[in-house]
Amino acid sequence: MVMYILRRLAIMVPVLVGVTIVVFSILHLIPGNPAQILLRAGNPTPQQIRNLDRQLGLDGSLPSQYLRYVGQLIRGNLGYSYVSERTVASLILSQLPYTLTLTVAALAVALLLGIPLGAVAGTRPGGAADRVATGIAVLATAVPYFWLAILLILLFAVVMHLLPALGVGSPEAIILPAVSLGVGFAAVIVRLLRNNLIEIYQEPFMLVARSKGLSETRLLVSHAMRNAIASTVTIVGLQFGYLLAGAVTTEVIFGRPGLGSLLVSSIQEKDIPTVQGIVLLVAVTYLMVNLAVDIIHGLLDPRVRRTASS
Amino acid sequence: MSARTTAQVGRRLRSVKEAGKRDRVGVFATIVGVLLVLVAVLAPLLPIDNPTHLFPIAQQSPSLKHIFGTDELGRDVLSRTVWGARQSLSEAVLGTALAALVGVPAGVIAGYFGRWSATAVMRLTDIFLALPGLLLALVIVTILGAGTTTVVIALGISFAPILARLAYAPTRAIRERGHIAAARTVGCTRFRIMRRHVLPILGTELIVVLSSTIGWALLSATTLDFLGFGVHPPTPDWGADLSGGVQYLQTAWWISAAPGLAITLTILIANYAGDFTATMLDPLRMQGEKDKMRDASEMIAGAEQ
Numbered sequence: 022m023v024m025y026i027l028r029r030l031a032i033m034v035p036v037l038v039g040v041t042i043v044v045f046s047i048l049h050l051i052p053g054n055p056a057q058i059l060l061r062a063g064n065p066t067p068q069q070i071r072n073l074d075r076q077l078g079l080d081g082s083l084p085s086q087y088l089r090y091v092g093q094l095i096r097g098n099l100g101y102s103y104v105s106e107r108t109v110a111s112l113i114l115s116q117l118p119y120t121l122t123l124t125v126a127a128l129a130v131a132l133l134l135g136i137p138l139g140a141v142a143g144t145r146p147g148g149a150a151d152r153v154a155t156g157i158a159v160l161a162t163a164v165p166y167f168w169l170a171i172l173l174i175l176l177f178a179v180v181m182h183l184l185p186a187l188g189v190g191s192p193e194a195i196i197l198p199a200v201s202l203g204v205g206f207a208a209v210i211v212r213l214l215r216n217n218l219i220e221i222y223q224e225p226f227m228l229v230a231r232s233k234g235l236s237e238t239r240l241l242v243s244h245a246m247r248n249a250i251a252s253t254v255t256i257v258g259l260q261f262g263y264l265l266a267g268a269v270t271t272e273v274i275f276g277r278p279g280l281g282s283l284l285v286s287s288i289q290e291k292d293i294p295t296v297q298g299i300v301l302l303v304a305v306t307y308l309m310v311n312l313a314v315d316i317i318h319g320l321l322d323p324r325v326r327r328t329a330s331s
Numbered sequence: 332m333s334a335r336t337t338a339q340v341g342r343r344l345r346s347v348k349e350a351g352k353r354d355r356v357g358v359f360a361t362i363v364g365v366l367l368v369l370v371a372v373l374a375p376l377l378p379i380d381n382p383t384h385l386f387p388i389a390q391q392s393p394s395l396k397h398i399f400g401t402d403e404l405g406r407d408v409l410s411r412t413v414w415g416a417r418q419s420l421s422e423a424v425l426g427t428a429l430a431a432l433v434g435v436p437a438g439v440i441a442g443y444f445g446r447w448s449a450t451a452v453m454r455l456t457d458i459f460l461a462l463p464g465l466l467l468a469l470v471i472v473t474i475l476g477a478g479t480t481t482v483v484i485a486l487g488i489s490f491a492p493i494l495a496r497l498a499y500a501p502t503r504a505i506r507e508r509g510h511i512a513a514a515r516t517v518g519c520t521r522f523r524i525m526r527r528h529v530l531p532i533l534g535t536e537l538i539v540v541l542s543s544t545i546g547w548a549l550l551s552a553t554t555l556d557f558l559g560f561g562v563h564p565p566t567p568d569w570g571a572d573l574s575g576g577v578q579y580l581q582t583a584w585w586i587s588a589a590p591g592l593a594i595t596l597t598i599l600i601a602n603y604a605g606d607f608t609a610t611m612l613d614p615l616r617m618q619g620e621k622d623k624m625r626d627a628s629e630m631i632a633g634a635e636q
Contacts, residue, residue, distance in 0.1 A: 039458035
């Protein structure tokens with residue numbers, strides 16, 4: 022198991038380095054000099070630009086700049102925002118709770134909808150329940166989540182006045198954003214769980230369990246689901262990062278604060294360090310979740326540990 | 332036409348009919364898809380209002396004169412949805428083409444040569460895939476600034492790693508088949524083998540993948556336009572028009588409804604039409620392969636959600 026974890030880590034390191042290179046290059050691929058962007062209002066002299074370059078760590082060769090950048094990252098320093106007089110880290114920390122609440126709530130919606138529907142569909146493929154569940158899943162993957170968000174606002178806030186449409190003023194305000202973000206993800210879970218269950222129902226051990234005289238419920242809960250959940254967990258983990266990305270649009274539509282809203286406004290205002298910080302955070306979170314999922318998967322299923330070396 | 336080819340054509344037609352009987356949804360999706368493309372291409376010839384003409388009454392509810400109503404500035408929503416198809420579809424199709432041009436050769440080369448080229452391509456895709464879907468597109472937007480060219484490039488770069496992955500695995504499997512060894516034995520160059528003996532086998536399945544990729548690329552494109560990083564007003568575009576209507580939901584729901592519905596329908600069509608087209612081209616396509624491709628398109632869907 023230790024070897025397995027070490028191997029996973031070894032695969033992750035080059036990817037992590039690659040991600041930092043990509044994020045580092047954002048600043049250098051943008052046309053124009055950051056110092057000029059920063060000082061654009063004041064009609065700066067070349068001397069001022071040089072001074073600011075030194076302050077921002079933009080002097081010296083590219084490799085040396087990159088090493089300095091990584092050195093700062095390791096110390097948790099993500100730089101200073103161009104727009105507000107704050108560190109990027111503090112900006113991100115102030116917005117992170119909103120986004121985490123949203124993604125966790127959306128994940129809950131996805132699991133609560135996806136697992137029962139997937140289980141029903143997978144137990145009797147081709148049946149009426151399966152057709153309904155699969156149909157909903159197909160529709161749910163195709164509906165753009167920003168349009169779904171609008172439909173939900175229209176129905177529950179404008180027509181029925183049941184739930185607040187915008188902001189984070191009340192605890193119920195999370196419901197519509199979480200549903201609109203979670204439904205597409207639920208659809209993915211339904212299809213995966215269904216396919217997994219169909220396969221598992223054909224395994225010999227299911228025949229054995231059935232001939233022991235287990236009830237269909239028992240069969241589903243303690244034999245089929247147990248196996249199907251393991252691979253579903255993997256996908257849930259893999260997709261968590263995508264949920265973070267989906268939060269961008271959801272936050273903008275519902276007028277919620279959070280990393281997505283911060284990212285969009287930072288792009289509009291050319292606040293590059295903040296963009297870099299958010300992108301890096303999401304990528305690292307995504308890689309960490311992947312690692313955690315791999316490890317959990319390895320713990321649950323010894324076969325994975327052996328085959329994953331290739 | 333010789334007798335033999337007539338017989339072949341007959342067989343082909345019969346198998347297409349068979350495939351159509353088995354997959355009615357696919358036939359329907361393909362027909363609607365063709366219509367949609369026609370509408371987008373023929374928009375200038377259709378008897379609809381100018382999409383940027385301002386009618387005196389803004390936010391007019393749907394009526395005989397304006398079937399989908401008028402928007403917040405008094406423009407005809409039907410005409411904007413039709414013209415928006417041109418804009419949004421071409422962004423999605425060009426983005427997918429760019430992604431395929433970069434991703435598929437990379438995947439095929441990695442799958443065929445293996446060793447260090449596979450490692451290089453796979454690690455590179457790992458890096459890009461660590462930036463989930465939209466986020467990678469937003470990075471490109473940050474670098475290039477807003478605009479439609481940016482949207483196409485952003486789509487190309489964010490979908491290329493996925494297509495590379497999807498081309499890689501089947502290429503590795505095809506490489507092991509007997510006819511590749513035979514081709515190598517008679518002295519075909521590696522480039523020729525890849526082009527003549529690997530790509531055609533890959534091709535049918537790629538149609539399915541590319542078709543659904545167009546659907547998901549449309550979702551990404553409209554998302555970028557929705558966030559204001561794509562077209563400049565007053566260009567009609569599904570994503571931009573949808574976001575324009577958001578503020579007026581309470582008073583004029585129809586402004587956002589039409590483009591939203593159009594996006595949803597197109598994604599659905601893209602998913603079903605590709606599957607049907609592939610079956611039509613290759614009636615012997617195995618159900619197992621179909622399921623695999625469906626899972627693959629799920630992967631793309633997930634990547635964009």
